[in-house]
Amino acid sequence: MLRMQPFTAHYPTTLDDVTALLDAHGASAMICAGGTDVVPNLKHELFAPEHVIHLAHVHGLHGITEHSDKITIGSTTTIDAIASNNLLQTHAPGLCDAASHVAGPQLRRMGTLGGNLCLDTRCLYYNQTYFWREALGFCLKKDGTTCHVTQTGKRCVAASSNDTATMLICLDAKVDLVAKSGLRTLSLIDFYKADGMKNNVLSPGELLLRVHVPKADSTIKRLEGFAKLRHRSSIDYPMLSVGVRFDVDDDLQIKNARATLNALAAKPKVIQTDWLTGIRLDEATINQLADYTYARCTPLTNICDDPDWRKEMVRVYMKRACQNALARLEARA
Ligand SMILES: Cc1cc2nc3c(=O)[nH]c(=O)nc-3n(C[C@H](O)[C@H](O)[C@H](O)COP(=O)(O)OP(=O)(O)OC[C@H]3O[C@@H](n4cnc5c(N)ncnc54)[C@H](O)[C@@H]3O)c2cc1C
Ligand code: SF4
The missing domain is CATH 3.30.43.10 (Uridine Diphospho-n-acetylenolpyruvylglucosamine Reductase, domain 2)
Structure with missing residues (x-):
């Protein structure tokens, strides 16, 4: 035991x-x-x-509140509450989808949004028992001097594996961090840093208080899509999670787009999407975005699956996330 x-x-x-x-x-x-x-x-x-x-037992840290321009989610709100919340289903359905793919039902009822966003980075050589890690001579992130993934250097590339972050970054979410000395607000992408030893900017003494999710502009349609690769869809961590958001007009011309991938490296990866502005969101555009993303992602051996296969899956899961976004349009009709 x-x-x-x-x-x-x-x-x-x-x-x-x-x-x-x-x-x-x-x-x-x-x-x-x-x-x-x-x-x-x-x-x-x-x-x-x-x-x-x-x-x-801390009062006032949980709950989902509507404001005129955003929805605020307290840090101890459970993942399950986010997945099934009506307000979020209306204004941020991609987030509900991502939340419903976190772990399994029991873990979603215990696990919180704050815990998900502050999840420690994960690695095949790190998330093991002391005995297992000791047999390998430990690793850079804990008790050792070598990174078994990169083999060289002093950089830990353990993976950020939080599914809600994938979608919240696409939604331009912001986080409030609080300490005894005061409060600061950051965009969620700036909350993360590319360092697997500790991949967020929380200082000792600070906690994540709440998350702000902007509502969509009423002049556009916001289409959100999420797709996740994992071994067992009933419980497992992501081998890859992909989030997209397209703000489109009535003719499906893209006004604004976001794409984020997680479980590749220590920081969620944001794909540049400016070039999509003005293009129509259709199958050809989705293929173009999938190829563009494929060329920019390099899975590592930080997760126990063949990196070449995971790279192929980047293209597949980007397409699935986009198709899930497009399907929301049909669901609205
Ligand atoms: C079998 C299994 C499968 C899982 N699968 C997935 C998955 O598919 N996707 C996924 O995203 N996660 C997965 N998880 C991880 C975890 O269950 C979830 O991420 C969960 O949301 C974590 O929330 P928690 O409240 O339990 O966090 P905790 O365990 O309480 O905390 C996690 C980390 O966050 C810090 N923390 C917590 N709250 C705050 C706060 N408010 N401010 C600052 N720091 C804070 C803690 O100090 C700790 O470092 C899985 C876990 C298990 C055991
Ligand atoms: S990436 Fe390297 S240093 Fe980081 S946890 Fe894995 S083996 Fe350890």
Whole structure:
């Protein structure tokens, strides 16, 4: 049986108490929201916090609220609540789709949006027991000196594997981060950095408070699509997740587009889409975007599948995400 190392557990009930605890304990503290990632990681001895601060009893951190121009989602809102929320089904259906593809039903009911967006990066050589990692001489991200993926250098390329981020980046979402010293707002893509050791810009003492999802401009149709490659569709992490968003007029001319891929490297990959503006969204455009994306993605051995096969799947899953976006148009008609 895998056991956790001892730590002091805290169960604050107010946000002020959380930020005070984070401020007092700094890097020796770790947040636990739903615990679906933290608990296995503690059992695998990937972290050794002296203090674990539980968010489950903190008032005012969860819920989905409508504003005139956006929808705000509290960080402890569960993934399941996001998947089935009527407001989000109307204004951000691609996000609901992505949420419904996270893990399995039990994990979606425990797991939170904050936990999903702050998920630790994942790697074949890292998400293993202490015994397994020790047998290999550990790795750069924890306890070792070598990266078994790149073989050279001092860079960790463990993969960002959070499905909601894929879609939220396409929707130009913003995040509020709060610490005892105050609040700052960042676009979600700027929340991430290309460093598998720690792929977000949260400072010790800071937590993710809420997420803002802009509503679509009423003069356009916003079509959102998501597609995910994984071994077992009932539970597994992504081997690849793809999100797209097209803002189109009545003739399907693209006014604005976004495309994001996740589970390739430490930071979600944004594909340049300016060149799509003015083009009609049809099968030929989808093929063009799939080829363009294929040429720009290089899967690594950080996930236990053949990188060449995953590269081929980039094209396939980009097409599927786009076709899922187009299908929303038919569903509206
Ligand atoms: C078998 C299995 C399959 C899974 N499959 C998927 C999948 O397909 N797709 C996917 O995206 N995820 C998957 N997950 C990961 C996980 O279940 C989800 O990402 C979940 O949403 C994490 O949320 P949580 O509240 O449980 O996070 P926790 O485990 O509580 O926390 C995760 C991380 O976020 C930090 N954290 C949590 N909340 C905050 C906050 N508000 N501010 C700052 N830091 C915070 C924690 O310190 C920790 O580092 C899977 C997990 C398992 C065990
Ligand atoms: S990418 Fe390299 S350093 Fe990072 S977790 Fe994997 S093996 Fe370790």
